Amino acid sequence: MAQLVVMYKTPKDPAAFDKHYFEIHVPLAKKTPGLTKYEVSRGPVATPAGPSTYHLLALLHYDDVAAIQKALASAEGRAAVADLQNFATGGVDILIFDTCPA
Amino acid sequence: MAQLVVMYKTPKDPAAFDKHYFEIHVPLAKKTPGLTKYEVSRGPVATPAGPSTYHLLALLHYDDVAAIQKALASAEGRAAVADLQNFATGGVDILIFDTCPA
Numbered sequence: 427m428a429q430l431v432v433m434y435k436t437p438k439d440p441a442a443f444d445k446h447y448f449e450i451h452v453p454l455a456k457k458t459p460g461l462t463k464y465e466v467s468r469g470p471v472a473t474p475a476g477p478s479t480y481h482l483l484a485l486l487h488y489d490d491v492a493a494i495q496k497a498l499a500s501a502e503g504r505a506a507v508a509d510l511q512n513f514a515t516g517g518v519d520i521l522i523f524d525t526c527p528a
Numbered sequence: 529m530a531q532l533v534v535m536y537k538t539p540k541d542p543a544a545f546d547k548h549y550f551e552i553h554v555p556l557a558k559k560t561p562g563l564t565k566y567e568v569s570r571g572p573v574a575t576p577a578g579p580s581t582y583h584l585l586a587l588l589h590y591d592d593v594a595a596i597q598k599a600l601a602s603a604e605g606r607a608a609v610a611d612l613q614n615f616a617t618g619g620v621d622i623l624i625f626d627t628c629p630a
Contacts, residue, residue: 427567431533431585433623452630465529467625472593474600474609474622483533483625491574498576507576520576521535523569523585528554 427462428491428524430498432484435516440481446513447482454506455486458497463487481516494522529564530593530626532600534586537618542583548615549584556608557588560599565589583618596624 437443456464464486471480488494497503510518539545558566566588573582590596599605612620 429587448630456630464630465627466630468628469593469626471623471625473624478623480623483623484630485531485627491571521573521580521582521585522575523573524571525567525587526570528550528558528566528568528586 427526428488428494428522430486430488430494431521431523432486433480433519433521434482434484434514435479435518436481437514437516439515443481443513443515451506451509451513454502454509455484457502458486458506459500459502460488460493460497461486462489491522491524529628530590530596530624532586532588532590532596533623533625534588535582535621535623536584536586536616537581537620538583539616539618541617545583545615545617553608553611553615556604556611557586559604560588560608561602561604562590562595562599563588564591593624593626 434443455461464484466485467483471478471483488497498507536545557563566586568587569585573580573585590599600609
């Protein structure tokens with residue numbers, strides 16, 4: 427299993443972000459080939475010491491890193507990445523990795 | 529469901545980090561009350577543009593954020609947090625959030 431973790435920093439207008447994210451971006455990301463599970467954070471993203479700089483985290487699951495690379499290179503993946511500029515006004519950090527049980 | 533995501537920046541000695549992490553830290557973290565699933569990254573943590581600044585990510589699952597706060601406040605959680613200084617020489621970012629399906 428592998429994950430594409432998309433970490434959205436707090437945007438200029440969180441309400442507008444949420445509307446665009448759930449109405450436009452989630453349907454685009456769901457079309458990427460190989461996606462097996464798609465989770466998002468609900469409520470605040472915190473740290474042990476208090477609030478974080480992140481507004482929302484998205485955890486997209488694929489079979490392996492090769493599948494993530496294929497998804498990002500696909501037309502659907504390119505459309506989802508291109509959509510980021512339409513709402514991710516706080517910036518975004520993206521991490522890609524294979525996972526295994528600890 | 530909720531996750532405690534521990535993001536370890538590249539340490540000074542990755543081999544020593546890995547040895548301590550899997551031999552000492554994982555057993556400590558597994559003792560925290562309420563832990564339901566524990567995944568780690570396997571291999572490099574990348575970004576779409578290339579390598580990331582992270583060496584390893586740990587994804588610890590609990591029922592909700594309240595369970596994570598209880599776990600961190602427990603004797604077992606305090607022992608796991610105190611152990612970080614013994615191996616996390618690159619620094620660590622920790623995020624806590626509830627999750628739901630997108």
